[in-house]
Amino acid sequence: MTSTSIDVASKVEAPSIAPSRGYWGPVFRRLSRDPVALIAGIILLCILAMALFSPWLAPMDPYKTSMINRLQPIGTPGHWLGTDELGRDMLSRLIYGARLSLLIGVMPIVNAFVIGSAIGIVAGFVGGKTNTVCMRIIDVFYAFPAVLLAIALAGALGAGIVNSLFSLTVVFIPPIARVAESVTTQVRSVDYIEAARASGAGSLKIIRCHVLGNVLSPIFVYATSLVSVSMILASGLSFLGLGARPPMPEWGLMLNTLRDAIYVNPWITILPGVMIFTVSICFNTLSDGLRSAMDVKL
Amino acid sequence: MNAERISAHASMPSKQPLDRRDRGGQAQPLLSVRSLRKHFVIKKDFFGRPVSQVHAVDGVDFDVLKGETLGIVGESGCGKSTTARLLMQLLKPDAGEVIFDGDPVGKPGGLSLREMRRQVQMVFQNSYASLNPRMSVEESIAFGPQVHGLGKKEANARARKLLDQVGLLPNQFASRYPHELSGGQRQRINIARALALEPRLLILDEAVSALDKSVEAQVLNLLVDLKQEYGLTYLFISHDLNVVRYISDRVMVMYLGRVAEMGESESLYNAPAHPYTRALMSAMPSMDPDNRTQTAPLVGDPPNPIDLPPGCRFCPRCSMAVDKCSVQEPELASLNDQQVGSRQHQSACWRAADVQALAATPISEEVLS
Numbered sequence: 213m214t215s216t217s218i219d220v221a222s223k224v225e226a227p228s229i230a231p232s233r234g235y236w237g238p239v240f241r242r243l244s245r246d247p248v249a250l251i252a253g254i255i256l257l258c259i260l261a262m263a264l265f266s267p268w269l270a271p272m273d274p275y276k277t278s279m280i281n282r283l284q285p286i287g288t289p290g291h292w293l294g295t296d297e298l299g300r301d302m303l304s305r306l307i308y309g310a311r312l313s314l315l316i317g318v319m320p321i322v323n324a325f326v327i328g329s330a331i332g333i334v335a336g337f338v339g340g341k342t343n344t345v346c347m348r349i350i351d352v353f354y355a356f357p358a359v360l361l362a363i364a365l366a367g368a369l370g371a372g373i374v375n376s377l378f379s380l381t382v383v384f385i386p387p388i389a390r391v392a393e394s395v396t397t398q399v400r401s402v403d404y405i406e407a408a409r410a411s412g413a414g415s416l417k418i419i420r421c422h423v424l425g426n427v428l429s430p431i432f433v434y435a436t437s438l439v440s441v442s443m444i445l446a447s448g449l450s451f452l453g454l455g456a457r458p459p460m461p462e463w464g465l466m467l468n469t470l471r472d473a474i475y476v477n478p479w480i481t482i483l484p485g486v487m488i489f490t491v492s493i494c495f496n497t498l499s500d501g502l503r504s505a506m507d508v509k510l
Numbered sequence: 511m512n513a514e515r516i517s518a519h520a521s522m523p524s525k526q527p528l529d530r531r532d533r534g535g536q537a538q539p540l541l542s543v544r545s546l547r548k549h550f551v552i553k554k555d556f557f558g559r560p561v562s563q564v565h566a567v568d569g570v571d572f573d574v575l576k577g578e579t580l581g582i583v584g585e586s587g588c589g590k591s592t593t594a595r596l597l598m599q600l601l602k603p604d605a606g607e608v609i610f611d612g613d614p615v616g617k618p619g620g621l622s623l624r625e626m627r628r629q630v631q632m633v634f635q636n637s638y639a640s641l642n643p644r645m646s647v648e649e650s651i652a653f654g655p656q657v658h659g660l661g662k663k664e665a666n667a668r669a670r671k672l673l674d675q676v677g678l679l680p681n682q683f684a685s686r687y688p689h690e691l692s693g694g695q696r697q698r699i700n701i702a703r704a705l706a707l708e709p710r711l712l713i714l715d716e717a718v719s720a721l722d723k724s725v726e727a728q729v730l731n732l733l734v735d736l737k738q739e740y741g742l743t744y745l746f747i748s749h750d751l752n753v754v755r756y757i758s759d760r761v762m763v764m765y766l767g768r769v770a771e772m773g774e775s776e777s778l779y780n781a782p783a784h785p786y787t788r789a790l791m792s793a794m795p796s797m798d799p800d801n802r803t804q805t806a807p808l809v810g811d812p813p814n815p816i817d818l819p820p821g822c823r824f825c826p827r828c829s830m831a832v833d834k835c836s837v838q839e840p841e842l843a844s845l846n847d848q849q850v851g852s853r854q855h856q857s858a859c860w861r862a863a864d865v866q867a868l869a870a871t872p873i874s875e876e877v878l879s
Contacts, residue, residue: 403640411654
């Protein structure tokens with residue numbers, strides 16, 4: 213029998229020698245052919261490097277004030293991006309600011325990605341009444357405008373980085389859970405899930421082995437697109453005094469403290485805004501690129 | 511001719527490899543299905559009571575004997591696939607019982623669902639949708655055995671052996687992904703996946719229907735070989751009468767959620783005893799251009815499975831209907847036949863004998879030539 217089946221194989225199935233590239237190979241190949249997404253990715257990597265290596269990159273101490281050198285314009289020797297209202301070096305503050313801004317922009321999304329996916333996948337997979345109950349509760353949170361909810365929560369908990377992280381996490385769980393639920397509902401009724409169930413696997417095992425791999429990438433793409441919103445919200449919280457506290461270098465907070473100087477030296481004032489804008493638009497572009505690279509019917 | 515078949519069947523047990531999981535001996539059916547029913551509720555009233563429901567499977571009884579291939583045919587929407595899913599307990603039946611080798615499935619004191627699923631496996635129609643696109647072929651096949659406690663290494667070894675058995679070179683295919691394979695290759699992998707748990711009964715739900723003819727023939731031959739090798743029992747669901755005739759020992763014809771006719775495949779194809787079976791047969795294209803089918807074998811569509819007609823379900827489309835047919839629903843009854851027990855030719859028609867008498871007319875001759 214064995215020998216005949218090998219015969220059949222060599223006759224019937226035309227041998228194709230090309231090695232299997234799996235799933236991620238083509239995705240990265242397509243992504244590398246998308247120049248816009250590639251540039252956005254490179255910029256983000258630079259900013260990440262900036263955050264990681266800020267003590268080595270920053271020319272000066274970001275906390276060192278100098279009353280004589282207040283609000284120096286861009287291009288001043290020694291302070292290439294000028295100084296802020298307390299005479300601190302803007303370049304150093306922007307470089308150090310990347311740490312905190314990225315942290316409170318990205319961390320809530322990471323948390324919400326884990327929690328929201330878990331809620332959405334379980335609700336979508338179990339279906340029925342469990343799904344309805346979970347999703348209605350999520351809807352309650354979803355009904356609030358994101359900004360309002362974040363401000364209300366952060367305000368109620370009090371100012372501070374941890375509290376603003378927490379409130380932003382809560383804000384981003386509902387949209388991620390929704391996406392996770394809808395993707396899971398689609399996957400749940402496909403034959404390979406039935407086949408897995410027919411082979412006697414329990415729900416947890418099926419979710420772990422069959423659902424997660426097919427569901428995580430769309431949720432991931434959606435979550436990356438939320439990072440930009442989160443950055444802006446986090447900056448907004450800091451701007452309102454609910455997130456980072458002075459004298460910490462954080463872009464949103466810097467925007468707030470420099471607000472009074474806008475008539476004196478507007479170019480300095482908009483620098484933190486430019487950083488926030490750059491990072492969020494890069495995240496958006498990258499997630500668009502990821503979406504089109506992954507969204508291919510295999 | 512009948513005597514020949516009886517003796518052929520009587521000698522079959524010795525040819526079948528003895529399975530240590532066999533409990534009731536060769537005479538006990540491997541699978542018995544009794545008054546299986548599934549209605550899909552499509553509308554509920556304010557209090558949650560069903561207002562209208564689709565009678566997908568509406569009281570089906572049959573046996574699958576050890577070592578045989580039972581074919582199930584019928585047009586789309588007649589409940590073939592629902593029956594398969596009910597047997598696998600992928601859908602919960604509304605009523606009826608499934609008895610596997612003497613043990614009721616999912617009942618206290620009977621066979622547990624998990625154990626049943628180890629002994630009954632299924633191959634789905636859509637070869638692409640039934641493989642996880644993110645899993646390599648080897649992982650897909652090895653998944654089932656791992657669920658049942660086999661180590662990763664042993665499971666992978668079994669997967670490779672099965673790949674070889676279904677005619678795919680393990681070294682070439684084990685690490686491939688479903689989208690890199692052709693339909694025929696994928697269906698071979700689905701078969702290997704189903705066999706990985708060493709089942710005794712394999713349900714093939716339109717397993718070859720989506721393949722083109724040459725590949726279909728290869729897969730059918732593979733199924734015949736595997737059956738010999740592993741001593742499997744098949745439940746073969748298809749709408750293709752020729753394929754069912756080729757592979758099946760016995761055939762069951764379904765119409766709108768009920769069994770219309772059941773019998774040994776030769777006997778059923780030679781002398782159909784239900785007007786619906788007869789219509790199906792005459793709808794098979796003839797290979798002889800002089801024997802073209804001139805008139806449409808069946809007129810109209812099947813009635814709405816939500817509002818079934820009173821009496822016989824086939825009555826509104828039946829050319830032989832009499833008054834009684836639209837009043838009282840016929841039960842599945844045995845015909846005068848030399849076979850015994852489950853092998854009897856049965857038909858759910860008031861005029862079964864008249865229909866069989868018609869079989870002498872050229873229509874069946876033409877089909878069978």
